[in-house]
Amino acid sequence: MATEALNSLEYRRVEITSVDGEKTIDLSGSLINTDYFEDLLSPCITMTMQIMSQYSIYNGLPIQGGEKVLFEVVTPSGEFALEMYVYKVSGLSSGSSQETFTLHLVSREGLTNETARVQKKYNKKPINEHVTAILRDVLKTDRFESENIERTSNSFQFIGTLKKPFYVLTWLGPKSIPSTSSSGKSGTAGKGVAGFLFYENYEGFNFRSVDTLVSSTNTQSSGGDKENIPTYQYTQITETNKTGNEYKILNYGLEKNMDLMKSLRVGMYANITYFYDIYTNGIEGITYKLSEEVNSTLGADNEIPYPEEFANRPSRILFRTSDVGINDEAGDKSDSGRDNVDMAKSFSRYNLLFTQSLNMTVPLNINLMVGKIINAQFQKIDASSSETDERQSGYYLIKELRHHFESGQMVTSLKLVRDSYGLYGAN
Numbered sequence: 001m002a003t004e005a006l007n008s009l010e011y012r013r014v015e016i017t018s019v020d021g022e023k024t025i026d027l028s029g030s031l032i033n034t035d036y037f038e039d040l041l042s043p044c045i046t047m048t049m050q051i052m053s054q055y056s057i058y059n060g061l062p063i064q065g066g067e068k069v070l071f072e073v074v075t076p077s078g079e080f081a082l083e084m085y086v087y088k089v090s091g092l093s094s095g096s097s098q099e100t101f102t103l104h105l106v107s108r109e110g111l112t113n114e115t116a117r118v119q120k121k122y123n124k125k126p127i128n129e130h131v132t133a134i135l136r137d138v139l140k141t142d143r144f145e146s147e148n149i150e151r152t153s154n155s156f157q158f159i160g161t162l163k164k165p166f167y168v169l170t171w172l173g174p175k176s177i178p179s180t181s182s183s184g185k186s187g188t189a190g191k192g193v194a195g196f197l198f199y200e201n202y203e204g205f206n207f208r209s210v211d212t213l214v215s216s217t218n219t220q221s222s223g224g225d226k227e228n229i230p231t232y233q234y235t236q237i238t239e240t241n242k243t244g245n246e247y248k249i250l251n252y253g254l255e256k257n258m259d260l261m262k263s264l265r266v267g268m269y270a271n272i273t274y275f276y277d278i279y280t281n282g283i284e285g286i287t288y289k290l291s292e293e294v295n296s297t298l299g300a301d302n303e304i305p306y307p308e309e310f311a312n313r314p315s316r317i318l319f320r321t322s323d324v325g326i327n328d329e330a331g332d333k334s335d336s337g338r339d340n341v342d343m344a345k346s347f348s349r350y351n352l353l354f355t356q357s358l359n360m361t362v363p364l365n366i367n368l369m370v371g372k373i374i375n376a377q378f379q380k381i382d383a384s385s386s387e388t389d390e391r392q393s394g395y396y397l398i399k400e401l402r403h404h405f406e407s408g409q410m411v412t413s414l415k416l417v418r419d420s421y422g423l424y425g426a427n
Contacts, residue, residue: 267316299420
């Protein structure tokens with residue numbers, strides 16, 4: 001594919017409509033560039049648009065916040081279409097001949113979240129059912145597929161207490177145990193892993209466990225295989241007009257490697273939870289060791305590398321009190337259904353996921369999304385060798401993403417994370 005083709009961009013429809021729906025302005029001729037953002041730790045997607053116009057769009061519409069923006073473009077990697085809403089304008093500069101400003105956009109649910117509240121009591125059901133109910137009944141959205149709301153093995157009951165939907169959905173993540181993991185409630189205390197992430201990408205809303213996300217196969221569908229994972233390569237030389245250039249790594253840099261001191265402080269490798277039962281007045285101490293519970297990693301070795309001298313000893317103490325009587329009924333001694341050591345399980349798994357982090361830039365590819373896996377191949381740092389660096393190369397999870405839409409300068413910037421080292425298939 002020619003380099004020019006990789007940078008071709010066609011604006012099919014870029015329009016902003018007033019809040020009352022009475023007036024629509026075409027922005028395609030005034031658009032300098034557009035940046036689209038996703039983040040695994042953010043509940044909604046956002047965009048920015050740099051506008052430069054020969055007439056006043058800001059006062060002519062006028063833009064007051066809440067305006068709908070339709071963005072439809074055709075790129076070499078496919079069509080990209082979104083409906084977003086204005087929440088802020090910055091950098092407004094008006095002169096005698098032109099006006100410039102930046103539109104800040106968010107998905108509709110990002111604004112709805114500020115006006116909606118989770119009010120009712122949610123009875124003991126699997127947590128994924130609560131997530132679906134809040135998305136459907138509180139946020140009033142259909143931007144999710146049932147397969148992207150992963151089933152949990154544990155049930156839980158709680159009261160919304162007028163919290164915002166995104167807060168509650170994020171709050172439920174650490175309390176959730178994937179269906180593929182054993183729970184301390186049904187098995188041996190302290191067994192298994194916990195930790196879900198709630199986020200929005202181009203396909204919609206997702207509620208997925210960390211363990212599922214780091215699967216070495218395509219985690220977005222149950223029948224996926226390694227062929228569905230795109231492979232990107234970094235080489236010192238990029239030949240022009242060559243097929244495959246769209247899968248070249250333009251540049252990259254390591255942002256974070258392991259930090260043993262921080263890992264010990266958060267109790268990532270081993271910790272103790274003291275659980276106090278207010279009904280029996282008893283205390284139970286449960287030791288949790290991550291190395292004995294993790295079955296899925298992104299690196300070649302499922303064993304977590306750590307110095308046994310330090311990491312085998314609990315380095316953090318957690319404390320939890322039982323919530324017996326959550327039903328608020330006379331004589332009812334049941335609790336909410338939470339796992340006694342869900343905090344220990346989720347803290348450990350979350351921190352392990354972000355052990356390694358690197359930034360990477362590739363030609364624009366709208367098929368890349370946070371929560372998906374890519375295969376990044378790097379050469380050894382040796383001018384005389386073209387061999388693959390088997391320690392640094394391998395599968396990475398996309399944590400953050402930015403698509404930059406601008407004619408001649410279309411790139412996708414990625415922040416990648418993974419929890420272990422090594423390349424699958426390496427000798």
